[in-house]
Amino acid sequence: MDKQFWTEIYKNxxxxxxxxxxxxxxxxxxxxxxxxxxxxxxxxxxxxxxNWLKQERYSADEIRAHIQELLANLDKGIGETxxxxxxxxxxxxxxxxxxxxxxxxxxxxxxPDIQIIFEKGAAYILAEKDPxxxxxxxxxxxxxxxxADLMLVLAKNRHIESAALTKILNVISEKIFHATNYxxxxxxxxxxxxxxxxxxxxxxxxxxxxxxxxxxFVEQNWxxxxxxxxxxxxxxxxxxxxxxxxxxxxxxxxxxxGRDEYELIFFEVLKNLKxx
Numbered sequence: 370m371d372k373q374f375w376t377e378i379y380k381n382x383x384x385x386x387x388x389x390x391x392x393x394x395x396x397x398x399x400x401x402x403x404x405x406x407x408x409x410x411x412x413x414x415x416x417x418x419x420n421w422l423k424q425e426r427y428s429a430d431e432i433r434a435h436i437q438e439l440l441a442n443l444d445k446g447i448g449e450t451x452x453x454x455x456x457x458x459x460x461x462x463x464x465x466x467x468x469x470x471x472x473x474x475x476x477x478x479x480x481p482d483i484q485i486i487f488e489k490g491a492a493y494i495l496a497e498k499d500p501x502x503x504x505x506x507x508x509x510x511x512x513x514x515x516x517a518d519l520m521l522v523l524a525k526n527r528h529i530e531s532a533a534l535t536k537i538l539n540v541i542s543e544k545i546f547h548a549t550n551y552x553x554x555x556x557x558x559x560x561x562x563x564x565x566x567x568x569x570x571x572x573x574x575x576x577x578x579x580x581x582x583x584x585x586f587v588e589q590n591w592x593x594x595x596x597x598x599x600x601x602x603x604x605x606x607x608x609x610x611x612x613x614x615x616x617x618x619x620x621x622x623x624x625x626x627g628r629d630e631y632e633l634i635f636f637e638v639l640k641n642l643k644x645x
Contacts (some may be wrong), residue, residue: 370397374546375413383420391426399438402464403457407508410460429477432468436486439465443493455499459512465490466519473525473539483528485524490519491540502555513544513553517560524567531573538568538582546607548599553606562613569618570627583634586611586642594644604644611639 378386383447394417401414414460421427446454465486470535473479499640501510523529523588541561569579586607596605615635618628 370394372408372413375417378417378575381394383417383424391421393430395421395427395435403454404458404462405453405507405568410456411508414417415460415463415467417465422467426473430479433482436465436468436482439468440485443489443496447493447496448498448606450498451497451501453507455497455501455510455512456507458497459510461517462490462493462512462515462519466522468517469522469526473522474528476527478528478605482526483523483526486519487523487529487533490516490523491536494520494540496545500549500551500553500558502553507546511555511557512554512562513557514560517541517557517564520564521560521567524564524571534568534571534574535578535582537564538574541565541610542582542585545610546586547601548597548603549606550599550602552602556614558609559617561610562617565614566617566621566625569627569631570625576627576630580634583611583638587638591642592645601638601644604642608639608642611635611642615639 372387383564385394398414398418401409402411404414422432428562439461444456447458450453462484467484468478469483472483494513497512497516499510499512500510502514504510520541524534524537541564545561552640568574580630588605591600591604615632618625618632621628
């Protein structure tokens with residue numbers, strides 16, 4: 370299908386054109402996941418699929434088949450650092466986030482469906498080695514930001530309980546405070562902070578456990594971080610995340626159990642986070 374074909378679908382409120390089948394068109398959208406053309410991948414692939422999910426065009430069994438394919442994509446090229454394979458993985462994660470987002474609204478998936486998305490998604494965050502956000506000409510890869518979006522919608526899901534919420538926090542901290550060759554500069558810290566705040570909002574993890582998690586950032590060996598480029602980048606990523614969590618708590622006006630206590634915890638952690 371050419372781009373004009375998809376533009377007409379967009380203009381017609383995502384109606385399926387006469388002579389075409391949903392299954393056929395969805396197969397085309399899944400091909401676009403790994404495209405290096407941002408118009409095909411973002412503007413067409415993601416936008417159309419997200420709207421067809423919203424319009425409830427797929428059965429639960431069809432979505433389960435999508436989940437299996439998307440999860441398998443997360444292993445393709447994993448470990449590569451600057452190859453185009455990142456687009457397939459990163460946008461598969463984004464499609465999964467969209468599926469969970471819709472399940473949060475309509476409750477069409479069962480616990481095992483959500484559990485496999487959670488386990489594979491959490492493992493993927495740690496396994497992904499391509500940190501790039503925006504790539505000139507080819508557009509957004511943004512694997513970590515998309516993963517944060519997945520963790521956010523999972524943290525809202527009725528099937529995710531306290532142990533899984535704790536794992537979300539631990540995966541995020543483990544990803545951030547390790548020495549790295551990259552400083553996240555495309556809003557990844559804010560997206561991760563939103564996921565953390567949603568975990569806190571569920572109010573299922575004891576406050577003392579949350580405090581220990583926050584303090585764990587300070588307890589890393591940051592001594593002489595500014596004298597090591599890799600360690601310095603990890604320190605900056607860590608500080609940016611903690612600042613974003615604090616600001617998310619401070620500026621969020623909606624009701625949230627324990628927010629004042631959380632604000633104080635992260636304020637103290639930020640004060641004590643020093644590279645010496």
